[in-house]
Amino acid sequence: EVIKAWDIGVATMKRGEISRFISKPKYAYGLKGLGDKVGSADIRYLGKDISDERDQSIVRRILRKGEGFEKPNEDATVQINLKGTHQGQIFDERTVIFIAGGGCLQNVPLGVECAVFRMTKGERWKLYLKSKATQGVEKFHIPSDLPVEYEEDKFLSDEQKLKQSEILKQRGDEFVKGGHYELAIKKYKTVYNYLLSASLRSSSDIEQSRQLKFASQSNLALCYLKLGDYGQCKRACDNALMFDSQNEKCLFRRGQCQLAWGNFHQAIQDFETILKLNPSNAVAKQQIQACEVKKKELYNSTRKTAVKEDTMDKVRNISHRIVS
Structure with missing residues (x-):
């Protein structure tokens, strides 16, 4: 509970302002007042x-x-x-x-x-x-x-961001070699965010920035794949492929994510794209074979389940007729 003068005065103040209010009796304690208890006061807004x-x-x-x-x-x-x-x-x-x-x-x-x-x-x-x-x-x-x-x-200036990004990428690479994938992710994310906000002028700096952005996303995909986070891995692959649409490693990692999810058609598409770029890629051929095997296993499993359910329905129908 405060006097009316405070209500009126405080409403006019700005942040950081220090004010002193002098009020008429009718907005304060009336003509009688409160003796020596009433005086001036400073209102301070700390922040x-x-x-x-x-x-x-x-x-x-x-x-x-x-x-x-x-x-x-x-x-x-x-x-x-x-x-x-x-x-x-x-x-x-x-x-x-x-x-x-x-x-x-x-x-x-x-x-x-x-x-x-x-x-x-x-x-x-x-x-x-x-x-x-x-x-x-x-x-x-x-x-x-x-x-x-x-x-x-x-x-940092934009040029300094570029230099700092190179250093951070190297640190991330060292973490990957040591198996510290979560620490590496932090560095690669910082590199990418740095360079997204950088406005570079020279063609050499622009190209270096492009390569670093690609490398940071490609390496992020590797880290997420190692950690079993397929959603983040696929997103990182998609980002990296915007800078290099024919990169075999990113296509392969994205295919592995699709295979892990059971999206065999999409996985085969990525592995076949790799073979078009590099027909001698034996690992991509193996992954296509693995997809075909998984598809067949899924088909047989689904077919057996369907046959079993159909048989159970027939048995229930026969039992119902016998009871009737």
Whole structure:
């Protein structure tokens, strides 16, 4: 329950605004008032709670809006101007360049790093951190309720994205060799998302980007196939084939997905396409034979079931006539 002046005044405020209201008695406590209990007051809007648990451990206030909608992915290289204050005193002021997801190596507070994934280029924030979100400032001997202000952030240029994508693909390849398919998937997805948003000019960069996008999807298909996720594998194959419609590996993997689902006609189509491209591909021939065998087994099984059901129907009809 508040006085009417507050209802009217607060409705006119903007986010981040600090206001002081002076009210006539009729909108406050009347002519008698409440003695010395009534005075002026400041209303402060701290910001929006962006913590995952919604426990107010990370509260954000936008001081300057950024450009566009692009936000950093994991493994993106980001640069921010960071200023940390506690009880009005600056304890940490620096420019930090780090890999998103690895900010702890640069003593970036946990709450700051969580917020980075939500920021757009050129955006300026003020963060109010407390509790576990202050993890990373131990060396400054700072307790909870730590205000941290963002002043600037920068993202990779399109050319840098291309270079970073090459590095991430190599990391993904290493994970595949070690059998760490889930980790590899993360890297290949990042490569593809990087390059989808990149606007490259030179013909060599455009071609390199095309090859990396194809490789990332082709390798994604391999990882999903190894994990038995045929739906994701087929989608990755379809994406890769948009860049190279005659790639034998992607056609073969997609055929394997269709075979696993029992879609023998579609599987045979993919394997036959491979043979048109490479008549000496013995494995594709074996897969076609496997499809034919599976089709025959399915037909015989279905036919036996149908015959059995027909026989049971005849027996039931005879039994019914005898009873009648």
